[in-house]
Amino acid sequence: MIYLDNAATSLHKPECVINAITDALKHSGNSGRGTHSVCISAANTIFEARYRLASFFGASRPNNIAFTSNSTEALNTAISGLAEDGCHIITTEAEHNSVLRPLYRLEAERNVQLSFVRANSRGLINYEDFEHLITDKTRLIVTTHASNLTGNLFDIKKIADIAHKHNLIYIVDASQSAGSVPIDIKAFGTDVLCFTGHKSLLGPQGTGGLVIRDGVSIRPLKTGGTGVQSYSKTQPPEMPTRLEAGTLNTHGIAGLSAAIDYLNKTGVKKIHDREMQLTKLLYSGLKSINGVKIYGDFSMFENEKPNVDASEFPGKTPADILNPRLSRMPIVSFNIKDSDSSSISDILAESFDIASRPGAHCAPLMHKALGTVEQGAVRFSISYFNTEEEIYSAVDAVKEIANGI
Numbered sequence: 470m471i472y473l474d475n476a477a478t479s480l481h482k483p484e485c486v487i488n489a490i491t492d493a494l495k496h497s498g499n500s501g502r503g504t505h506s507v508c509i510s511a512a513n514t515i516f517e518a519r520y521r522l523a524s525f526f527g528a529s530r531p532n533n534i535a536f537t538s539n540s541t542e543a544l545n546t547a548i549s550g551l552a553e554d555g556c557h558i559i560t561t562e563a564e565h566n567s568v569l570r571p572l573y574r575l576e577a578e579r580n581v582q583l584s585f586v587r588a589n590s591r592g593l594i595n596y597e598d599f600e601h602l603i604t605d606k607t608r609l610i611v612t613t614h615a616s617n618l619t620g621n622l623f624d625i626k627k628i629a630d631i632a633h634k635h636n637l638i639y640i641v642d643a644s645q646s647a648g649s650v651p652i653d654i655k656a657f658g659t660d661v662l663c664f665t666g667h668k669s670l671l672g673p674q675g676t677g678g679l680v681i682r683d684g685v686s687i688r689p690l691k692t693g694g695t696g697v698q699s700y701s702k703t704q705p706p707e708m709p710t711r712l713e714a715g716t717l718n719t720h721g722i723a724g725l726s727a728a729i730d731y732l733n734k735t736g737v738k739k740i741h742d743r744e745m746q747l748t749k750l751l752y753s754g755l756k757s758i759n760g761v762k763i764y765g766d767f768s769m770f771e772n773e774k775p776n777v778d779a780s781e782f783p784g785k786t787p788a789d790i791l792n793p794r795l796s797r798m799p800i801v802s803f804n805i806k807d808s809d810s811s812s813i814s815d816i817l818a819e820s821f822d823i824a825s826r827p828g829a830h831c832a833p834l835m836h837k838a839l840g841t842v843e844q845g846a847v848r849f850s851i852s853y854f855n856t857e858e859e860i861y862s863a864v865d866a867v868k869e870i871a872n873g874i
């Protein structure tokens with residue numbers, strides 16, 4: 470199979486990830502629930518993962534990482550734990566339902582008002598709109614780092630600057646970008662970053678978490694056993710225990726830790742450069758096919774102009790943070806004429822053994838902005854492990870389908 474559905478979940482996991490999970494399954498007790506050797510082994514596994522993730526995301530200490538089962542849980546924790554009843558929150562039309570539904574719930578249950586920064590027909594937002602939408606009740610800005618439909622990356626440094634100018638907390642959904650784009654929360658200035666382990670981070674499903682800036686205090690979503698302060702009626706206030714009620718997924722976390730080690734050794738920049746090569750190939754191939762319409766901003770492939778100013782990141786060069794060539798995700802979403810995206814995706818799977826993702830992608834407002842609510846879109850999403858041959862085959866398959874319609 471040619472797997473081009475990596476934005477849903479990455480299929481190819483490095484061997485070290487598989488080995489680390491198998492090893493953890495054999496040797497892990499319950500971290501923090503005893504002093505015998507396998508408890509200590511689990512605690513060490515989890516501490517090492519926290520340490521690696523803190524350094525990977527530029528957090529100031531390992532305890533600023535809290536593990537969750539995915540970014541949906543992380544986003545629910547951050548959004549409901551930082552919102553105040555009756556407050557105002559700003560988000561964008563590019564969001565996934567993992568941001569939208571927790572926000573709609575606050576609107577329905579806690580009298581929270583929402584404002585949306587509009588996306589244009591290429592999925593781009595106007596950063597000045599955030600400033601215009603701020604009121605004296607605004608407490609939070611919540612945005613994605615990258616759209617899972619268009620693959621456009623947003624300038625989260627710019628949004629963080631606006632948020633901090635107005636004393637607002639900024640929550641970022643890095644579900645798509647983490648592992649594919651270098652992220653440094655200190656340089657970007659984000660207050661809470663939510664990640665999922667199973668996409669570009671190349672870890673297993675069931676892992677994810679929050680990366681929290683010093684001084685940000687989140688009301689826990691869950692309370693329960695922690696292995697410490699058992700006679701207290703309330704959740705321990707210290708991070709990370711504050712946000713980690715219940716037994717952690719030690720086996721998954723072991724895999725995620727190995728994945729971070731793999732990404733560090735390979736280099737996220739190298740991974741992204743490779744993904745961009747393949748994305749450019751795919752974009753150029755699809756663009757040349759009669760009847761194919763591509764969604765999103767691909768100007769980086771049309772003119773190689775840098776769009777990042779290194780002076781905005783003290784002590785860092787664009788190569789460290791966001792190289793001009795690292796300015797989108799390896800996603801190309803498209804339609805063929807007015808054909809339903811699910812039918813095209815089915816033909817790709819059944820006749821060509823190519824995996825893609827059709828439909829709405831849990832991004833209803835983004836589809837509205839693109840005008841694709843009825844048709845949906847076919848999404849190809851690339852990983853570091855795809856090859857040029859696979860991209861050529863995908864382009865040929867789309868050409869053959871388009872010629873037959």
Ligand SMILES: Cc1ncc(COP(=O)(O)O)c(C=O)c1O
Binds near residue numbers: 540541565567644
């Ligand atoms: C932008 C974005 N946010 C959030 C999520 C939710 O991720 P998970 O299902 O791992 O919680 C996804 C997954 O597709 C996503 O693409």
